[in-house]
Amino acid sequence: MSGSAPQEVAAPVAVRPERPQSRVRIGIPSVIRHVLLLVASALALYPIWFMVTTAFKTRTDYLDNPYSFPWPLSVDNFSQATSGGDFATWFKNSVILTLGSVVLATVFGALAAFAVARMRWIGRNVFLSINVALMVVPPVVMLIPLFILFTDLHLVSTYQGVVLIYAGLTLPFSVYLLTNFFRSIPHELIESALVDGSGNLGVLVRIILPLSVPALVTLVVVNALWVWNELLIALVFLPEDKLKTLMVGVTVFQNRYTLDVPVTMAGMLLASLPMILLYLFGQRFFIRGLTAGAVKG
Amino acid sequence: MLKTRPWVPYLYIAPAVALLVLVFAYPVAKVIDFSTRLIRGSSGPYVGKLNYQLVLEDPTFRAAAKHSALLLLAVPILLLISVVVSVLLYERMRGWKVYRSVLFMPYILAVPIVGIVASYIFSLNGVLNSILRAVGLDDLALNWLGSERLALWTVMAVIVWREVGFGIILFLARLLSMSEEPLEAARIDGAGWWARLRYVIIPELRGTIEFYVVVAAITMVAWVFAYVYTLTSGGPGTSTMIMELYIYNQGLVNSLPGMASAAAVLLLGATTILIAIRFWVSSRTRDEEVLA
Numbered sequence: 001m002s003g004s005a006p007q008e009v010a011a012p013v014a015v016r017p018e019r020p021q022s023r024v025r026i027g028i029p030s031v032i033r034h035v036l037l038l039v040a041s042a043l044a045l046y047p048i049w050f051m052v053t054t055a056f057k058t059r060t061d062y063l064d065n066p067y068s069f070p071w072p073l074s075v076d077n078f079s080q081a082t083s084g085g086d087f088a089t090w091f092k093n094s095v096i097l098t099l100g101s102v103v104l105a106t107v108f109g110a111l112a113a114f115a116v117a118r119m120r121w122i123g124r125n126v127f128l129s130i131n132v133a134l135m136v137v138p139p140v141v142m143l144i145p146l147f148i149l150f151t152d153l154h155l156v157s158t159y160q161g162v163v164l165i166y167a168g169l170t171l172p173f174s175v176y177l178l179t180n181f182f183r184s185i186p187h188e189l190i191e192s193a194l195v196d197g198s199g200n201l202g203v204l205v206r207i208i209l210p211l212s213v214p215a216l217v218t219l220v221v222v223n224a225l226w227v228w229n230e231l232l233i234a235l236v237f238l239p240e241d242k243l244k245t246l247m248v249g250v251t252v253f254q255n256r257y258t259l260d261v262p263v264t265m266a267g268m269l270l271a272s273l274p275m276i277l278l279y280l281f282g283q284r285f286f287i288r289g290l291t292a293g294a295v296k297g
Numbered sequence: 298m299l300k301t302r303p304w305v306p307y308l309y310i311a312p313a314v315a316l317l318v319l320v321f322a323y324p325v326a327k328v329i330d331f332s333t334r335l336i337r338g339s340s341g342p343y344v345g346k347l348n349y350q351l352v353l354e355d356p357t358f359r360a361a362a363k364h365s366a367l368l369l370l371a372v373p374i375l376l377l378i379s380v381v382v383s384v385l386l387y388e389r390m391r392g393w394k395v396y397r398s399v400l401f402m403p404y405i406l407a408v409p410i411v412g413i414v415a416s417y418i419f420s421l422n423g424v425l426n427s428i429l430r431a432v433g434l435d436d437l438a439l440n441w442l443g444s445e446r447l448a449l450w451t452v453m454a455v456i457v458w459r460e461v462g463f464g465i466i467l468f469l470a471r472l473l474s475m476s477e478e479p480l481e482a483a484r485i486d487g488a489g490w491w492a493r494l495r496y497v498i499i500p501e502l503r504g505t506i507e508f509y510v511v512v513a514a515i516t517m518v519a520w521v522f523a524y525v526y527t528l529t530s531g532g533p534g535t536s537t538m539i540m541e542l543y544i545y546n547q548g549l550v551n552s553l554p555g556m557a558s559a560a561a562v563l564l565l566g567a568t569t570i571l572i573a574i575r576f577w578v579s580s581r582t583r584d585e586e587v588l589a
Contacts, residue, residue, distance in 0.1 A: 025388050025484075026384065026387060026388065026490050026494055026498065027490035027493065028384070028385065028488065028490050028494075029490075030390070033385050033390070036381070036382075037382070037384055037385055037386070037396050040378075040382055040396075040400060041396060041399045041400060042353075043325075043458070044399055044400050044403050044462070045399060045402065047403070047411070047414055047418060047458070048402060048403070048406070048417060050417075050418060050424055050442070051414045052520075054417075054483045059476065064425040065427070066423065067424050067427060067428055067431075070535060075416075081457075087504065092372075102513070104316075107312075107382070108312045108313045108316055109313065110311045111309045111310070111312060111313065112309060112312070112313035112314075114309055115305075115306040115307075115309035115310050117300050117362035118298060119299050119306040119309070120298045120301075120306075121302050121306035121307065122304070124306075125313050126514075127310060127314075130317075131317075131577075132574075133572055134317065134321055136512075136515050136517035136571070136572050136575070137321065137325075137565070137568065138515075138518075138520060138541065138564065138568060140414065140519070140522060140540075140541045140544050140545065140561065140564070141324070141325065141328060141544075141561045141564060141565045141568075142325060142328065142546060142563075143324075143544065143545065143549075143561070144328060144331065144388075144544070144548040144549075144554050144557050144558055144561065145323070145324035145325075145327035145328050145554070145558075146320070146324045146328070147548075148338075148339050148554070149323070149339075149340055150322070150337075155587070164316065164319065164320065165320055167316060167321025168316045168317060168319060168321065169320060171313055171316055171317060171320075175313060178513065182305070184367065190299070200299060200301060200305065200309075203299065217583055229407040229408055229409075231408065231409050231522065231523040231527075232522050232523065232526075232541070232545065235526075235550060236545075246407075247409045247410075247523075250407075250409050250410055250413060251409055251413070251526070251527060254413045254527065255418075259516075261417050264417070265414070266454050268413055268414055271557060271581065272406055272407065272410055272554060273406065273409055275405050275406070276405060276406075279402075279405045283398060285407070286401075287401065287466050287470075288461060288465075290466065291466055291467050291470045292405075296464060
């Protein structure tokens with residue numbers, strides 16, 4: 001497949017095909033290995049188990065015994081959680097912000113990466129280095145000036161304002177990842193398009209982007225996960241109830257039901273469900289996407 | 298390279314540059330300016346170093362800086378667990394994919410949700426203490442989040458719990474793309490498992506280790522707001538106050554944007570040092586193809 005060579009450059013760690021089953025062993029005794037892995041797995045799963053089981057308990061059951069298995073299963077918490085929290089609205093807001101900022105970052109990132117990877121111009125390397133450096137600047141540094149600026153521009157409490165911030169914060173990684181990928185596409189493919197009379201934008205749209213689907217999927221997963229989980233910006237820039245995101249919503253929910261742990265856990269479970277389902281169905285995209293973020297910078 | 302008119306490439310980067318100026322360049326320039334002013338509304342009179350003096354004398358800031366630095370102690374812990382677990386999965390024995398899915402699961406949960414769930418697990422009468430009491434370890438049933446002595450370490454444990462999933466898949470991905478030959482040679486030479494680990498595997502991972510240490514350090518110093526906000530809000534007292542929360546509180550809760558900006562500039566300075574280390578590491582290791 002023509003996409004295999006570019007993949008190695010964009011995400012050398014994750015996407016290079018795994019070797020077939022290993023014949024050479026390190027030789028750590030199997031018992032030690034399984035004991036350690038089982039302990040680690042139990043520790044990784046227990047809080048999730050706690051969240052799920054508690055969500056199905058009555059409040060009395062929970063106070064009685066917080067670690068017992070919930071039996072009989074009680075689903076009342078979920079109806080109480082959905083009526084007490086505005087999950088539908090929060091969910092809708094998170095989806096809008098995630099879609100908007102991921103689309104914006106991908107489009108702007110692809111245009112810029114195309115210029116960096118495929119054109120010759122002064123400032124190219126500086127531009128790429130700046131993007132690499134910006135990948136690690138903490139958002140909290142920009143928080144106060146952005147808030148004052150956005151207040152003046154009437155962008156606080158708007159989707160557009162927060163979409164711009166999220167797209168901007170995820171843009172450096174997008175430029176970096178796509179540049180690496182675009183650089184690896186064989187030049188002959190591009191030349192054939194030029195012979196056919198395509199302009200620059202035609203090369204990008206008709207040749208480069210279709211060949212870059214693996215990198216684009218990776219990018220969308222990483223950026224969407226980041227935006228979906230973001231708390232600080234959402235907290236500050238979307239204070240109105242009807243604009244709260246799911247992550248801000250869960251903190252509101254925590255304060256509202258402090259004493260009713262099962263209802264809180266039902267709310268947390270509902271809020272986690274979209275990502276857990278996506279993970280179960282598209283695990284390889286998550287794992288590939290997140291290790292792709294780790295290519296050397 | 299495509300042949301273009303000289304100004305064409307700049308058209309392609311223009312949207313990205315505009316967005317980066319709006320979200321990074323302008324605010325960073327402004328935060329430096331703000332840190333030297335007494336801000337009311339959107340600007341104010343120049344006050345020189347006053348904000349920095351106020352911040353450095355503020356016991357809450359000192360607590361925040363100290364705790365953010367202490368959180369760096371999680372980096373070696375994250376590294377150790379990630380390397381050990383990925384090495385354990387290296388041979389891809391039966392069920393390795395199940396282990397991988399399970400161990401990566403915490404990383405899929407959103408940080409605020411992790412924080413909230415953990416706040417109930419670690420509360421005084423939470424499930425952890427109930428279990429400890431049930432098995433007769435009453436002395437170990439401590440006030441994990443409510444005591445000034447323990448709260449920061451509990452927060453750190455929660456951060457490690459979630460963040461280590463990323464380290465594990467990162468090191469595992471590196472190991473699985475590694476050539477088998479050195480390991481085979483070591484086996485033929487009669488090296489035991491410890492020698493193979495020490496002299497073959499660890500050196501192979503060196504570049505990934507250097508990279509991960511820097512990324513994890515930046516995470517601990519500058520990306521843990523959501524954990525602290527949901528777990529403790531900085532308390533009890535200031536025992537879990539960290540830099541990000543301090544900036545947020547001063548700027549948006551206490552309406553002291555000048556002091557918040559001074560603290561933000563100091564945080565930016567700290568991350569710049571870490572970024573510089575990262576560049577240095579990657580330029581030093583570039584020729585060795587450590588991650589590729």
